[in-house]
Amino acid sequence: MGLAFDAAGLGAYLQEVFAEVANDFVIDRLDEDGITMRLLVDERHLRPGGTISGPSMFGLADVTVYALVLSQLGRKALAVTTNASFDFMRKPVGGTPLVAEGKLLKLGRQLAVGDVLLFSEGDPRPVARSTMTYAIPPER
Amino acid sequence: MGLAFDAAGLGAYLQEVFAEVANDFVIDRLDEDGITMRLLVDERHLRPGGTISGPSMFGLADVTVYALVLSQLGRKALAVTTNASFDFMRKPVGGTPLVAEGKLLKLGRQLAVGDVLLFSEGDPRPVARSTMTYAIPPER
Amino acid sequence: MGLAFDAAGLGAYLQEVFAEVANDFVIDRLDEDGITMRLLVDERHLRPGGTISGPSMFGLADVTVYALVLSQLGRKALAVTTNASFDFMRKPVGGTPLVAEGKLLKLGRQLAVGDVLLFSEGDPRPVARSTMTYAIPPER
Amino acid sequence: MGLAFDAAGLGAYLQEVFAEVANDFVIDRLDEDGITMRLLVDERHLRPGGTISGPSMFGLADVTVYALVLSQLGRKALAVTTNASFDFMRKPVGGTPLVAEGKLLKLGRQLAVGDVLLFSEGDPRPVARSTMTYAIPPER
Numbered sequence: 355m356g357l358a359f360d361a362a363g364l365g366a367y368l369q370e371v372f373a374e375v376a377n378d379f380v381i382d383r384l385d386e387d388g389i390t391m392r393l394l395v396d397e398r399h400l401r402p403g404g405t406i407s408g409p410s411m412f413g414l415a416d417v418t419v420y421a422l423v424l425s426q427l428g429r430k431a432l433a434v435t436t437n438a439s440f441d442f443m444r445k446p447v448g449g450t451p452l453v454a455e456g457k458l459l460k461l462g463r464q465l466a467v468g469d470v471l472l473f474s475e476g477d478p479r480p481v482a483r484s485t486m487t488y489a490i491p492p493e494r
Numbered sequence: 495m496g497l498a499f500d501a502a503g504l505g506a507y508l509q510e511v512f513a514e515v516a517n518d519f520v521i522d523r524l525d526e527d528g529i530t531m532r533l534l535v536d537e538r539h540l541r542p543g544g545t546i547s548g549p550s551m552f553g554l555a556d557v558t559v560y561a562l563v564l565s566q567l568g569r570k571a572l573a574v575t576t577n578a579s580f581d582f583m584r585k586p587v588g589g590t591p592l593v594a595e596g597k598l599l600k601l602g603r604q605l606a607v608g609d610v611l612l613f614s615e616g617d618p619r620p621v622a623r624s625t626m627t628y629a630i631p632p633e634r
Numbered sequence: 635m636g637l638a639f640d641a642a643g644l645g646a647y648l649q650e651v652f653a654e655v656a657n658d659f660v661i662d663r664l665d666e667d668g669i670t671m672r673l674l675v676d677e678r679h680l681r682p683g684g685t686i687s688g689p690s691m692f693g694l695a696d697v698t699v700y701a702l703v704l705s706q707l708g709r710k711a712l713a714v715t716t717n718a719s720f721d722f723m724r725k726p727v728g729g730t731p732l733v734a735e736g737k738l739l740k741l742g743r744q745l746a747v748g749d750v751l752l753f754s755e756g757d758p759r760p761v762a763r764s765t766m767t768y769a770i771p772p773e774r
Numbered sequence: 775m776g777l778a779f780d781a782a783g784l785g786a787y788l789q790e791v792f793a794e795v796a797n798d799f800v801i802d803r804l805d806e807d808g809i810t811m812r813l814l815v816d817e818r819h820l821r822p823g824g825t826i827s828g829p830s831m832f833g834l835a836d837v838t839v840y841a842l843v844l845s846q847l848g849r850k851a852l853a854v855t856t857n858a859s860f861d862f863m864r865k866p867v868g869g870t871p872l873v874a875e876g877k878l879l880k881l882g883r884q885l886a887v888g889d890v891l892l893f894s895e896g897d898p899r900p901v902a903r904s905t906m907t908y909a910i911p912p913e914r
Binding site: 581 | 717719721724739740742747749751759763765767
Binding site for chain 1: 511512514515540541542547548549550552553556574575576577578579580581582583585
């Protein structure tokens, strides 16, 4: 099955439906194997000691899996997060973009599950991992 | 064991160590049974459709468990979140304070585990639940 | 809304649809507020040091939430577990029944979410907590 | 850093410390990148409809991460599971070995985190994913 968007098309669509946050994120790669997204780290994402806040990591993981779902389903912005799990393993570096590598593990009729590793750009050790479940409302 | 802080003292301490976010939160109750915290919902916590963003819910759950850990351990601001799980069950109401009811399930030497239910004020059905684990660094 | 079963009726129904494991469990209480289930701990549930195995704790938490879903939906044995989270907080006592206190946090059309605390009988400190999500297949 | 065991040595060590369950599992591969373990599916792992039980999947994921921790730390059997998350995505095939692909995401002084995908042998789509955290007791 082909993707419903390429990286540029998906970025434009996120701008359209999710304008509040779309400017914080860049899609570096989108293909059949998954997605690479990047949080453009700004002062408001930081915590004392120059690390990146938990809510900012949550936001990046969540938009990464949402983008994966949209890349398969196309212009159905209705999927909602129902479950999230996180392991925070290392301190992200504050002054460095936070990069998410995501892939879909399942795309069913009712549920989609995506897996994300977060990295401080340039360091191969993950700072966090997350799995997100999205519920896909039944077609009307 | 007595608490290291009362609600007002803990609120002041959060202001001191966590100034970036402390103004978003109010402690309504702190006692041996747990804590009630409230997110003062502002435009930047919202999402289209007037609901509250996932990162804002993450932030409230996280600060709730952090506050519980501090209320027991006192002025040790070093505990770090290592794991988080979330179930998002209902849409929170955007114009309404988001209220967290938290309690500690475990306070060990290395790990503390806290459980949180989130509510839209005035509705008894939880919008989300979360469990957070904090690692407590060994004393030097 | 009334329950579809009382404790005895639900126990009998579990025997009918889940015979392999139903003999391991007893329902102590079932009412609108939740359920109390008990694992009748047997040699095969144990681990070295006389503690109860992780799979046995998983099984008790899972059957507890399944029973809660059945108590609401009646004879629809088709719900399947889609997500589980666990925090293991203390060592359960091997020679003692393991007791689960469960309650439903959400019963939607597609998803049900239940929360469980596990205790070694007679000790008020939880040995583990779990949340389970069940997907409810659409009616045909 | 080299591994403390090769696959055969680790299998023998698991037999020594974990005899109750070690006969259910085979280590197919152990190297710096991770581990492949296999559950030798037996009648007692099954559920109606010929699928594999949740507790059996829990057990395989748990022993997989435990084996990864041991492969790094050597003969320190004291690590204990503190957190587990699961997404169950497809029905495993009952008559087929269940295969786990595991890797360590973090090995710290206090905590180790491992990630596992479970497959029905011969099908590339994962039936489940799990993350497990082990706490490593401080050296005495």
